[in-house]
Amino acid sequence: MSNEKINQLAITATKIRKHALDAVYHAASGHPGGSLSIADILSVLYFDVMNVDANNPHDENRDRFVLSKGHCSPGLYGALAEKGYFPKEDVKNFRKIDSYLQGHPDMKGVPGVDMSTGSLGQGISAANGMALTAKLYEKDFRVYAVLGDGELQEGQVWEAAMFAAHYKLDNLIAFVDFNGLQIDGDIAKVMSPLPIDEKFKAFGWNVIVIDGHNYQQIMDAIASAKETKGKPSLIMAKTVKGKGVSFMENEAGWHGSAPNKEQYEQAISELDALLSKLEVE
């Protein structure tokens, strides 16, 4: 993979992070931590991997994306805005009374959202339904999903995990955003879902463990998952909650709170500095 391509994915990921912060800051609410941790995965999916067209968001043969951890809508909306599904400036109206950008992904109102999510555990089941439909009707689209690591505490995730393996949904690729933190703190202390990889293996999945901020590893993992036949793939992506903003990194407190003006400006200046550096390269 060329350095130029990776550099471009990094630029896009940084822009997604900026959109996510814009959204949460202007709404004075929302979920920055997990949005920042999945930005690199979103960049690779929307700008390198998925067969989607912002001008034809309902194409029946398109690849699907389900944000099972729906509270990270600021990250998803950032990716969709960058991709051209809606105007970038609309992100600043996130969660406002007159905006279509609902607090959690709303497939009826937001172009590019393939499934309404927000209630944890349900998105992965819906992703299964899409992947199953492709199998039943012999379509060749793929379904991508992102789960939170805390979300794995929902029993429905494991019902879905059983289902995907039972019906051999090798057209499903699910990520776990393994940032290790949930609202009340360390996932291992709140209610440990560990070991995540071994659990999915035991449920019959192909499991790949990567650094979720390494573009090459994300791309390689997806390529390897695509080649795996007869079972769904789980990409356990080790990530940093709040990635890219120094004072948000690895702080559970940034799960669901908005920065104040000073914090917002600092966060944006850090990302802008990174962007300038990337754009020079």
Added chain:
Amino acid sequence: MADKIATREAYGMALAEFGDKYDIVVLDADLSKSTKTETYKKKFPNKFINMGIAEGNMMSTAAGIATCGKVVFASSFAMFAAGRAFEQIRNSIGYPGLNVKIGATHAGLSVGEDGASHQCIEDISIMRTIPGMVVISPADAVETRCAVEAAIKHKGPVYLRLGRLSVPVLYDAATYQFELGKGIQISDGTDATIIANGLMVHEAVAAKQLLDKEGISVRVIDIHTIKPIDKDIIIKAAKETGAIVTAEEHNVIGGLGSAVAEVLVENCPVPMKRVGVEDKFGKSGKPEALLREYGLTAENIAGKVKEIIKMK
């Protein structure tokens, strides 16, 4: 057609029949022999998916299939469909308005011997409170067949309430007309109106016969669609007969009686009484014995009619 047939039987047959005409996918949670989706499975094995005993996952999976433009039926017992999977139905199906039809069998006390854990008397209440959800409770096999087709044609979520117990066939398949959201006046009368749904329509018809003998004339209406409810037929009955008794195999809180009361109180308040389960859990027993013990009978309806006429 047999003299008596359960609405769940008619549901399974209708799915198999309409599978030829419409592109439908049917899901079940390990109860296909009981919900009768097995009838569909035998004919369309490739479009039947067994979900195992995982009702919440079934509803969200159904939603995912529906996002791809398919009409999906998801079946289980009413208790585990409307009850256990309420929040999946609300958030994965109701909120995005997806084309999922919930075929919920074994509703009400007439489940019988399995007892209270399996006798859902709350489903109409909790399903009709979901914005946009259509709720249908057919009375017999003919109405069920038509309700299944109407559900397929309707764009959006539908909750179909079906029974385990065999019930008489009330309607003539050759002439019966089903319209979503329109009640059916089975017979006319002047002193009061009995509004019923599901198997209680049969008790309402029997109650009319009892009252006829005493010289009391009642109108009988089958409200197969609880939501959207047919306001016109209810208001007309209130104006013309001046008193209403509802009859349902459901808790008197939140079901048909409540829905009718909402229409009356806002449009044409008249004396009203509700026959249903009086805010109690069911228990084990033969279906007929349970219906008797909980007052879900023609005699109880007739008694309530006589009481209500005195209040006019």
